[in-house]
Amino acid sequence: MTYAGGMTSHTLYWSSNSCSLASHLVMQHVGADFNAVRVNFAKAEQRSPQYLALNPKGRVPVLVTPRGILTETPAILHYVAQLHPQAGLAPLDDPFALAQLQAFNSYLCSTVHVHHAHRVRGERWSDDPAVVEALKIKVTQNMHDSFAYIEQAYLQTGPYVMGEALSTGDFYLFTLSTWLAGDGVDIRTLPKAYAHQQRMLQLPAVQQVVALHATPVA
Amino acid sequence: MTYAGGMTSHTLYWSSNSCSLASHLVMQHVGADFNAVRVNFAKAEQRSPQYLALNPKGRVPVLVTPRGILTETPAILHYVAQLHPQAGLAPLDDPFALAQLQAFNSYLCSTVHVHHAHRVRGERWSDDPAVVEALKIKVTQNMHDSFAYIEQAYLQTGPYVMGEALSTGDFYLFTLSTWLAGDGVDIRTLPKAYAHQQRMLQLPAVQQVVALHATPVA
Numbered sequence: 006m007t008y009a010g011g012m013t014s015h016t017l018y019w020s021s022n023s024c025s026l027a028s029h030l031v032m033q034h035v036g037a038d039f040n041a042v043r044v045n046f047a048k049a050e051q052r053s054p055q056y057l058a059l060n061p062k063g064r065v066p067v068l069v070t071p072r073g074i075l076t077e078t079p080a081i082l083h084y085v086a087q088l089h090p091q092a093g094l095a096p097l098d099d100p101f102a103l104a105q106l107q108a109f110n111s112y113l114c115s116t117v118h119v120h121h122a123h124r125v126r127g128e129r130w131s132d133d134p135a136v137v138e139a140l141k142i143k144v145t146q147n148m149h150d151s152f153a154y155i156e157q158a159y160l161q162t163g164p165y166v167m168g169e170a171l172s173t174g175d176f177y178l179f180t181l182s183t184w185l186a187g188d189g190v191d192i193r194t195l196p197k198a199y200a201h202q203q204r205m206l207q208l209p210a211v212q213q214v215v216a217l218h219a220t221p222v223a
Numbered sequence: 224m225t226y227a228g229g230m231t232s233h234t235l236y237w238s239s240n241s242c243s244l245a246s247h248l249v250m251q252h253v254g255a256d257f258n259a260v261r262v263n264f265a266k267a268e269q270r271s272p273q274y275l276a277l278n279p280k281g282r283v284p285v286l287v288t289p290r291g292i293l294t295e296t297p298a299i300l301h302y303v304a305q306l307h308p309q310a311g312l313a314p315l316d317d318p319f320a321l322a323q324l325q326a327f328n329s330y331l332c333s334t335v336h337v338h339h340a341h342r343v344r345g346e347r348w349s350d351d352p353a354v355v356e357a358l359k360i361k362v363t364q365n366m367h368d369s370f371a372y373i374e375q376a377y378l379q380t381g382p383y384v385m386g387e388a389l390s391t392g393d394f395y396l397f398t399l400s401t402w403l404a405g406d407g408v409d410i411r412t413l414p415k416a417y418a419h420q421q422r423m424l425q426l427p428a429v430q431q432v433v434a435l436h437a438t439p440v441a
Contacts, residue, residue, distance in 0.1 A: 061372065061375070061376065062330075062372070070319060072319045073319070075319070075322045075323065076326050076330075077326040077329035077330055077333070078329070079329045080323075081322065084319070084322035084325075087318040087321070087322075088318055100302050100306055101290045101302070103302075104293045104298045104301060104305075105298075107297060107301055108293055108294050108298035108299075111298050111329070111332055111333075112295055114329055115332040115333040115336065118333065119333065119337050130348075130358055130361055130365070131357060131358060133360075139354045140349060140354070143348055143350060154280070
């Protein structure tokens with residue numbers, strides 16, 4: 006089932022410096038008609054009763070659809086790709102290629118994002134402030150090693166993660182690449198990841214949404 | 224593109240007490256014809272040169288297909304569901320329902336599996352043995368809270384994660400539920416999760432593969 010109006014009547018909840026950027030980028034790139042609502046993490050709006058009623062997990066992204074809410078970046082990315090097949094952002098009719106793309110997105114959410122979270126969300130895994138602080142130490146190495154693996158496994162043969170075809174994985178990878186500087190990794194030491202980031206920055210949708218996310222909270 | 228012979232000529236690499244159980248269960252349940260190869264983590268076979276040549280990430284599951292290897296549980300589960308549509312383990316033609324299922328599987332890999340890993344794989348995030356030890360403390364609470372959330376969000380209205388329809392998410396949830404005892408959570412304190420686990424144990428494929436995974440390594 007799809008919607009005659011594309012993504013009109015969809016609302017994306019996003020916050021700066023979060024993985025919600027990936028969903029926002031993909032929705033902008035496919036030309037979806039949607040509402041975007043900023044969530045101010047500095048004011049802990051994601052822990053407000055209203056927001057927790059929307060998403061008990063207290064995280065972004067949330068995509069409100071006519072049939073209910075969706076969460077989790079890999080799921081939202083695939084949903085947008087399915088609703089906008091003409092954009093070609095996922096090999097929908099090729100189970101092997103689709104599984105390769107989903108494996109990539111799953112690696113980003115379950116391994117790379119988690120490495121980064123040990124610098125900024127260590128309290129998820131320990132209530133001891135000294136341990137939370139200690140968890141920041143290995144983040145630089147882990148993020149570097151993950152991106153080095155991605156360079157080796159995905160960025161050797163073409164300009165994009167899936168080779169010649171731009172896919173949801175490219176927007177997701179770009180999103181996590183914007184965290185490298187804060188995590189202590191100079192992306193210029195990873196030439197293929199750097200070239201990929203610069204290539205993505207040429208896309209109008211990326212320029213528009215990155216600029217929006219960089220604006221100060223009112 | 225699918226394969227005329229279903230999954231003949233596919234090989235799944237698995238190890239006991241790992242998330243590879245989910246892929247193994249789903250492949251057995253759909254009646255796939257495949258080879259299964261055990262990887263002995265106690266002997267660190269996943270770090271052997273031969274295995275790293277197969278999967279540089281040094282993890283299970285790995286599914287060897289005629290077109291190359293696939294990794295990451297959510298991707299393999301969806302691939303098997305696509306190759307065996309008659310099994311009905313994913314709502315392939317309903318983007319919203321599919322996204323709900325993928326959001327569930329993504330939550331399991333990026334949040335619940337990660338919580339568990341802080342008891343058994345803490346060295347991923349710290350080289351300090353004292354920190355690795357300290358990371359075990361919050362695992363019981365995190366696993367309990369995650370399963371309580373799953374009960375509330377997914378197990379209220381029907382026997383399965385997606386309601387009335389058995390899906391890949393049920394086999395994945397069952398897999399992670401087998402870790403609860405080791406993580407210090409008595410699943411009987413979570414009545415809906417416990418009922419789900421017991422319901423899954425009625426399936427012949429679950430009984431067969433669980434028995435295989437429980438056999439001692441030769």
